[in-house]
Amino acid sequence: MLPTTSSLQIGELAAGQxxxxxxxxxxxxxxxxTGPKVYIQANVHGAEVQGNAVIYQLMKQLELCDIRGEITLVPxxxxxxxxxxxxxxxxxxxxxxTGANWNREYLNHAIDLPTWYSEHAKLSDNELIQAYRSTLVEACQQKLRHEWGITTGHRLAVNLQIMAHGADIVLDLHTGPKSCKHLYxxxxxxxxxxxxxxxYTLVIPNTFGGAMDEAAFCPWWQxxxxxxxxxxxxAVAVSALTLELASQERVCLEDALVDAQGILAYLSHRGVIAETxxxxxxxxxGCYLKDYKxxxxxxxxxxxYLAPVGEPLAAGQPLVNLLRMDLYGTADELKTVSLPQDCVPILHFASASVHQGTELxxxxxxxxxxxTT
Amino acid sequence: MLPTTSSLQIGELAAGQxxxxxxxxxxxxxxxxTGPKVYIQANVHGAEVQGNAVIYQLMKQLELCDIRGEITLVPxxxxxxxxxxxxxxxxxxxxxxTGANWNREYLNHAIDLPTWYSEHAKLSDNELIQAYRSTLVEACQQKLRHEWGITTGHRLAVNLQIMAHGADIVLDLHTGPKSCKHLYxxxxxxxxxxxxxxxYTLVIPNTFGGAMDEAAFCPWWQxxxxxxxxxxxxAVAVSALTLELASQERVCLEDALVDAQGILAYLSHRGVIAETxxxxxxxxxGCYLKDYKxxxxxxxxxxxYLAPVGEPLAAGQPLVNLLRMDLYGTADELKTVSLPQDCVPILHFASASVHQGTELxxxxxxxxxxxTT
Amino acid sequence: MLPTTSSLQIGELAAGQxxxxxxxxxxxxxxxxTGPKVYIQANVHGAEVQGNAVIYQLMKQLELCDIRGEITLVPxxxxxxxxxxxxxxxxxxxxxxTGANWNREYLNHAIDLPTWYSEHAKLSDNELIQAYRSTLVEACQQKLRHEWGITTGHRLAVNLQIMAHGADIVLDLHTGPKSCKHLYxxxxxxxxxxxxxxxYTLVIPNTFGGAMDEAAFCPWWQxxxxxxxxxxxxAVAVSALTLELASQERVCLEDALVDAQGILAYLSHRGVIAETxxxxxxxxxGCYLKDYKxxxxxxxxxxxYLAPVGEPLAAGQPLVNLLRMDLYGTADELKTVSLPQDCVPILHFASASVHQGTELxxxxxxxxxxxTT
Amino acid sequence: MLPTTSSLQIGELAAGQxxxxxxxxxxxxxxxxTGPKVYIQANVHGAEVQGNAVIYQLMKQLELCDIRGEITLVPxxxxxxxxxxxxxxxxxxxxxxTGANWNREYLNHAIDLPTWYSEHAKLSDNELIQAYRSTLVEACQQKLRHEWGITTGHRLAVNLQIMAHGADIVLDLHTGPKSCKHLYxxxxxxxxxxxxxxxYTLVIPNTFGGAMDEAAFCPWWQxxxxxxxxxxxxAVAVSALTLELASQERVCLEDALVDAQGILAYLSHRGVIAETxxxxxxxxxGCYLKDYKxxxxxxxxxxxYLAPVGEPLAAGQPLVNLLRMDLYGTADELKTVSLPQDCVPILHFASASVHQGTELxxxxxxxxxxxTT
Incomplete structure (x- = not known):
């Protein structure tokens, strides 16, 4: 069955569009x-387009499925x-x-939990979750109504966040610059x-840094x-993940089908679709966020760039060559750089020339x- | 007397410069x-050039002065x-x-004060200040030597910060977009x-937000x-101010002389020059930062833009006209916007067209x- | 009477808008x-917004006028x-x-005039003009239908050009960077x-450089x-002018009324409105284009910037000061630059810092x- | 033998560098x-870095060669x-x-050949070539000395052009966006x-479009x-080629050695090195420029992007898929685009999302x- 279609206005451009x-x-x-509610979005960073292809392939599959939980998809x-x-x-x-990272603009909820909890402690688990959800959504809506206005980035992000707060499962589809697939x-x-x-999975703590996944799960973890x-x-009522689906500026429908299949397996496990x-x-x-360097x-x-992403690299092995044509004929014309520690390179910078200090x-x-389960 | 001249490398561009x-x-x-040490910098934001002209005029004056405290100037x-x-x-x-604001890249010192203080408690005030200064500088140098490297912005900022930590008075010269003069x-x-x-002066609290003034005074306040x-x-040993010298993309030597004169008055008061x-x-x-909207x-x-900067604006008075040529012939073709509160507009956006949410x-x-003293 | 409203699609953005x-x-x-047809557009360069305000004020006037010639306005x-x-x-x-200047993308007609004229020589002047107009419009439409597609800029420009080719009077409203009012x-x-x-008026020859005014009058002049x-x-059947209405990034409704009044005087003279x-x-x-330096x-x-725009400047008088804070203490710290020739400065660069070679x-x-007439 | 090193200033940045x-x-x-003079440059377009690596590998080879003609290399x-x-x-x-393409800024010589030739007709071929070379260099130097100044781009380009005019063989090393190797x-x-x-070789006519190769050979062809x-x-005295060495934002030293070897073969053939x-x-x-679409x-x-660069593509075969997630569920959600003509795709756009009209x-x-010879 085809999904129903709607649209949401989240801003207005200078010329009026x-x-x-x-x-x-x-x-x-x-x-x-009977199943949980799902929210999936893609392309919050403009160059990270592959998530749209994954949503495309996922929807083609979902059209054939026996749906048990509401699924909202925002490519x-x-x-x-x-x-x-x-x-x-x-x-x-x-x-x-402004330079503001589009994925650091979500609302950091500042709920006074002692007060809130004492007011709602008598509710059943389900009622408590409902009430909390309403509180989160209301805080977002209040942010949107702020009398001094709200930045372009906050308006976009908080509108997305309201949709995410309605769900039990939140998937935010991103990519790296030149990257292997990994998961937050x-x-x-x-x-x-x-x-x-x-x-590869980055295991992240309960700290709000402004991203969608954190915006979705932090308040529930708290x-x-x-x-x-x-x-x-x-139990923490909401599952929120960020999927980094390889490199930016790339659309591959075949690979998108692979990732759609993985998401489908998770939705199946969670009872969102009836099919197994x-x-x-x-x-x-896995790797703890503190060990992600x-x-x-x-x-x-x-x-x-010498070290392929997604493959272990031993300490001292070549990471990159740095070529300095202004220093030809000196000892610094070509330097091979390596790391002091064993690691798995996950992503690297997109350009082939760098200023000093660029994140390589x-x-x-x-x-x-x-x-394995 | 002419100042002495030196230079400091704070980075390297892709092509090697x-x-x-x-x-x-x-x-x-x-x-x-006999006087305190002074550090003055300008143009950390690339379009905010007028501070250079102020340093120019200030140095022309200082050449004629009887100098009592070391003064370092970095245009x-x-x-x-x-x-x-x-x-x-x-x-x-x-x-x-990266989108990182160049004036939010300074090092946020994380000194364990209870330990540090207990180790240095017996020192005299002067010795304590010396020791603390060394600790701050050493922390900056350690940041620069980080084994995983340091971003382009941090390298710049922390190098500036080391120079600032050597001084008792720190002046960071900025401008607003379209702005009247104001002070942090x-x-x-x-x-x-x-x-x-x-x-106009913004009275700011002891909270580190990444800017030079905070980087310079927060550890001393703590x-x-x-x-x-x-x-x-x-007493807090270091005085650190950010001067916003009107608008960006503007050089005016005559107005620079006015501000140089003001800085000179402060240096005179502090005993940096012998002249009165x-x-x-x-x-x-004044206005507390929390009331800066x-x-x-x-x-x-x-x-x-209707409301001139630097002049009181009563609640309900016109702030801007928003013209919407795509809506000509409707009630929304031209809207006059006002604020619900009395205020003094300090600065406004530089461009004459805005997306929804732009900071006006x-x-x-x-x-x-x-x-008045 | 209110104008009628329509819209024209001239492109599509990556995300589908x-x-x-x-x-x-x-x-x-x-x-x-009884009057000639008029086409007026504004804001082909994105920062040059004042023309929209002029169209706003002009339409407010036209609503009160007795219209004798069709007027199309595209803000x-x-x-x-x-x-x-x-x-x-x-x-x-x-x-x-691509770096392509939005106002250099109009179609340069390559009509084989000897052939075309021999085929239409027997027509009356009016019929000839009609036929030629159709030929121009058809050439534009053919460009839009090109089997290998057409660039984003050409699609925009040629769509505008088709509307312009329908008119006898074409006004393209621009601004300079920091500029006094002038006319091409x-x-x-x-x-x-x-x-x-x-x-100030620039008197321009019959050479196609890609701009709207040239696109509109060159074929008729030929x-x-x-x-x-x-x-x-x-007689050359089409009048096409580019109005440079002071500086970019500026909206002033009062000044827009002044320029609307000027346009109205011209439309009155040409019989587009019945009112005098x-x-x-x-x-x-005036100044010939070859003398515009x-x-x-x-x-x-x-x-x-020392020389105000719109005011005569004698040879040798100060044009700009170039401040070089990296050269303080040398003879090159501050250079006053002047021109070897009497002139009227019409516009200057928008930023207060320049690379060598920037058009000042x-x-x-x-x-x-x-x-005067 | 190591090359000798020098440097040339071709501009100055706002802050003085x-x-x-x-x-x-x-x-x-x-x-x-005994051999001809050679000029090789790379990286006139900032992202096209691979030519530097080719110069690196070429110089490593040349150090081992018996040099017979002067070679100047500008990475x-x-x-x-x-x-x-x-x-x-x-x-x-x-x-x-300004938006000016860095490779369209070379000087278009406007030598009055009838006059020039009549003045030099009695010279021997060699003398004639010498005299013409001097005329070209002098025209460039005059451009650099223009009393109204010269743009940033012209200053860079014309300085490069002077070096090129000194040579008999000119190689300009570029890359495409995502591209196979090809030659102008x-x-x-x-x-x-x-x-x-x-x-793949594009066979180009004797028309000046602003690029280095044309700047170097057009006057000689004329x-x-x-x-x-x-x-x-x-005979046309100067050979000038533009090599497009695959894709931008890519450095590969191994592949650079391949292309250095090809250049070496050409230099050997021309007698620039003694080795065979x-x-x-x-x-x-080959393909004539008029057939390059x-x-x-x-x-x-x-x-x-479906069609690989460098491989023949039959008419009607898939070129790209255009995915429109805003149109999911309609006939336009996914369109496969093909071309009406057999061709070899040489390069494609670098980004995976496009506005209408982008050069795909x-x-x-x-x-x-x-x-084959």
Whole structure:
């Protein structure tokens, strides 16, 4: 069955055009609505387009499925960022006016949990979750109504956040610059990683840094922790993951089908669809966020990227060549740079020339194998 | 007497060019070195060039003065940002690669004060200050030596910060987009505002947000607070101010002389020069940072800025006209926007067309007159 | 009477949004349609917004007029350029992907005049003009249908050009960077300059450089020349002017009314409206395009613009100060630059810092007074 | 033997830094200087870095060779463009201020050949060539000394052009966006294509479009044509080629060695080095410039590039998929686009999302095999 279609205005451009999001919706019939609600978005960073192809392939599959939980899908989630070109590439990582990263604009909820909890403590778990959800949504709506206005980036992000707060499962589809597939997953939810076709998982703590996944799960993790301190065992109600689906500026429908299949396996496991979709058997690895290292160019130059992403690199092995044609004939004309530690390079910078200090690579260190379910 | 000249490399561009800072230095003869040390920089944001002209005029004056305290001046403090054009304007507010605001990259010191203080408690005030200064500088140097490298912006900022940590008085010269002159001044140091020719002062708290002034005074304020809690009365040793010298993309040598004169009055008061320079008599106003409001465009359009900066604006008075030529013939073709509160507009956006959410104006509310000394 | 409203799609953005133009239309009743047809557009360069305000004020006037000739008005004529920000300013002068100047993308007609004329020589003047107009429009439409496609800029420009080819009077509203009001006017049409409130006129030859005015009049000038060579006296049928309405990034409704009044005087003179609107009495000056000089920065530095635009500047008088803070203490710290020739500075660069070679000023030389009608 | 090193200043940035070129020089001893002079440059477009690596590998080879003709090599030939980042990529195709393509700024010589030739007709061929060379260099130097200054781009280009005019062989090393290797070669010089390891050659006519190769050979071609018309057989004295060495934003030292080897084979053939280096045996194909087609996106969307560059594509075969997630569920959600003509795709756009009208592919049509020597 085709999804229903709607749209949401999340901004307005200087010349008057509305910025709108296309929204697709799969809904179970009322008697079958037994599964959790799902929210999936893609392309919040303008150059990270592959998530749209994954949503495309996923919707083609969902059309054939027996839907048990509501699914909302928002491709092209940042129309301003997607359309912002600078030279041949999409300048879609930050607001071109302010420099604000589009994925750091979500609302950091500041709920006074002691007060809130004491007012709602008598509710059942389900009622408590409902009430909390309403509180989160209301805080977002209040932000949108702020009497001094709200930035372009906040307006976009908080509108997305309201949709996300309506769901039990939130998937934010991104890519790296030149990147292998990897996953940001909160520590409490590590089992989810077993379903996706993503070899590397970053295990992230309960700290709000402004991103969608954190915006979606942090308040629930806090509620769960607070309840625990009050002696009540309340599982974290929301699962929120960021999937990094290889490199930006790339559309591959065949590979999108692979990732759609992984998401489907997870949705199947969670009861969102009635069909059973088995997860792919593969080795999966984890790394704590604190062990995820950025390596910055020690000097400037032209860069030959030597270490392939997604493959272990032993300490001392070549990472990049730095070519300095202004220094030809000196000892510094060509330097091979390596790292002092074993790691798995996950992504590298997109351009082949760098200023000193440019983030050359992000690598996982202290990588461990994730247990298979 | 001419200042001495040196330079400092703070980065390297892709094609190999060194990024260097010109540094000017006025030094008292040893027997006269009775005054505090001063550090003044300008143009950390690339389009904010007027501070250079102020340093120019200030140095012309200082050449004629009897110097009692060392003065270090760094114009053109961000060569990468200054040279980064996009269209006809300077794209100098943030790193074009990462979006990072160049004035939010300073090191946030994380000194374990209880331990540090207990180790140094027996020192005299002067020795304590010396020791603390060394600790701050060493932390910066350690940051620069980080084994995983350091971003382009941090390398620039932390190098500047090391120079600033050597001084007792730190002045960071900025401008707004379209702006009247205003000053960021920490609450403990409000007397300093009496010397500058700047009518509006933002009174800022002891919170680190990444800017140079905060980087320079926050650790000293913290030390002072901690000492107080230990029963020791230690004045905040460092004075750090950000001067916003009207609008960006503007050089005016005559107006620069006015501001140089104000700075000279402050240096005179502090004993940096032997000469007496009286401050200008003028009304000066203050506003707490919490009352400094950003107003965001409620809808998009072409903007006629109606409220002049630096002049009180009563609630309900016209702030801007928003012209919407796509809506000609409707009620929304031209909207006059006003604010619900009395204020003084301090600065407004530089462009005459805005997306919804663009920061249109920053205004001071609850403005009060500063006492004259 | 309100204009009628329509819109035209002239492109499509990456995320799927249509780029559309708002089009306003004043039409005489059939029995009164005695006047020429008019086409007016504004804001083809994204930062040059004042023309929209002029169209606003002009339409407010036209609503009260007795219309005798069809008038088509297209404000916001380049939605892609208007919405393209880079930092706080509009990057609207060229396509951010290709660098192509938006006002150099019009179709250069390559009509084989000997053949065309021999086929149409027997027509009356009116019929000839009709036939030629159709030929021009058809050539544009063919360009739009090109089997290998057409660039983003050409699609926009040629769509505008089709509308312009429908008119007898074409006004393209621009601004300079920091500029006084000036006019581009073809030599044969110099009388038109007498009606506008614009002190300086550039007299331009019959050479196609890609701009709208040239695209609109060049083919007609060529036809007229060719007919003359065949012994037929055919006036150039189309009047096409580019109005430069002071500076970019500026909206002033009051000043817009002044320029609307000037346009109205010209439309009155040409019989587009029944009302008589007298032109303002003022001195007007001309300069041949070959005498319009660009002065490029002889060295780099911070720029204090000394010569006001629109005021005569004698040879040797100060044009700019170039401040070089990296050279403080040397003879090159501050250089005052002047020109070797008397001139009237018309516009200067928008930013206060320049690389070597940046176009600092455009100045008229050999300025002469235009005769008053 | 190591090359000698020098540098040339070709500009100055706003904050005062000199823009300089590193220049490397191989020189035969005077008694052996029997070969032609060579000029090789790379990286005039900032993102096209691979040519530097080729120069690196070539110089490593030349150090081992018996040099018979002077060789000048200029890597990093556009320091401003190379260092200009916008987001993660290099915005190096055009001047960020003016939009001018850095490779369209060379001087178009306007030599009055009838006069010049009549004044020099009595010279021997060698003397004539010497005199003409001097005339070209002098025209460039005059351009640099222009009393109204010269643009940033012209200053860079004309300085490069002076060096090129000193040589008999000029190689300009570029890359495409996503591209296979191809060569721009003037028709008279097609034999040169036999030596390089480049499968596809564009055969270009004698028309000046602003690029280095044209700037270097057009005046000589014109001289040769003019002499022929006077009954004198004078071969075109200068060989000038543009090598497009695969994709931008890529450094590969191994592949650079391959292309260095091809250049070496050509230099060997021309007697620049004493050693014999045989050209690689491979099929090579040609296409006239008029048959080199640009295909523009017929509508906007996300792009899956299907046709690999460098491989023949039959008419009607899939070129790209255009994915429109805003149109999911309609017939336009996914369109496969093909071309009406057999071709070889040579390069495609770098980004995976396009506005309507973006140049998607450049393809050769009417491809023919080049004869092997």
């Amino acid at each position: 509305a910025l709108t999001l296309p929204i697709y919706h799969f809904k179970p019939s009322d008697d079958k609505a 092209l989630a940042n129309p301003l960022g997607i359309n912002q070109k600078s030279g041949e590439f999409t300048l879609g990582r930050f607001d071109p006016i 997953c909160p520590e409490y939810d590590l089992a989810a990683a077993q379903f996706l076709l993503i070899p 509620l769960s922790d607070f309840a625990k301190a009050q002696g009540r065992d309340l 979709v088995d997860p792919a058997k593969m080795q999966r690895f 950025k390596y910055h160019a020690p000097s400037s130059g032209l860069v030959e 690579y992000k690598v996982m260190t202290h990588v461990f194998e994730l247990p | 060194a990024l260097t800072l010109p540094i000017y230095h006025f030094k008292p003869s040893d027997d006269k070195a 053109l403090a961000n060569p990468l940002g200054i040279n980064q054009k996009s269209g006809e304007f300077t794209l100098g507010r943030f790193d074009p690669i 001044c920490p609450e403990y140091d409000l007397a300093a505002a009496q010397f500058l020719l700047i009518p 030390l002072s607070d901690f000492a107080k809690a230990q029963g020791r009365d230690l 320079v009286d401050p200008a008599k003028m009304q000066r106003f 950003k107003y965001h465009a409620p809808s998009s359009g072409l903007v006629e 104006y920053k205004v001071m509310t609850h403005v009060f007159e500063l006492p | 249509a780029l559309t133009l708002p089009i306003y239309h004043f039409k005489p009743s059939d029995d009164k349609a 916001l004529a380049n939605p892609l350029g208007i919405n393209q920000k880079s930092g706080e300013f509009t990057l609207g002068r060229f396509d951010p992907i 006017c073809p030599e044969y049409d110099l009388a038109a300059a007498q009606f506008l409130l614009i002190p 036809l007229s020349d060719f007919a003359k060579a065949q012994g037929r006296d055919l 609107v007298d032109p303002a009495k003022m001195q007007r000056f 660009k002065y490029h920065a002889p060295s780099s530095g911070l720029v204090e 000023y455009k100045v008229m030389t050999h300025v002469f007074e235009l005769p | 000199a823009l300089t070129l590193p220049i490397y020089h191989f020189k035969p001893s005077d008694d052996k200087a 990093l030939a556009n320091p401003l463009g190379i260092n200009q980042k916008s987001g993660e990529f290099t915005l190096g195709r055009f001047d960020p201020i 070669c003037p028709e008279y010089d097609l034999a040169a294509a036999q030596f390089l390891l480049i499968p 001289l040769s044509d003019f002499a022929k018309a006077q009954g004198r057989d004078l 280096v045989d050209p690689a045996k491979m099929q090579r194909f 640009k295909y523009h996106a017929p509508s906007s969307g996300l792009v899956e 592919y450049k393809v050769m049509t009417h491809v023919f095999e080049l004869p």
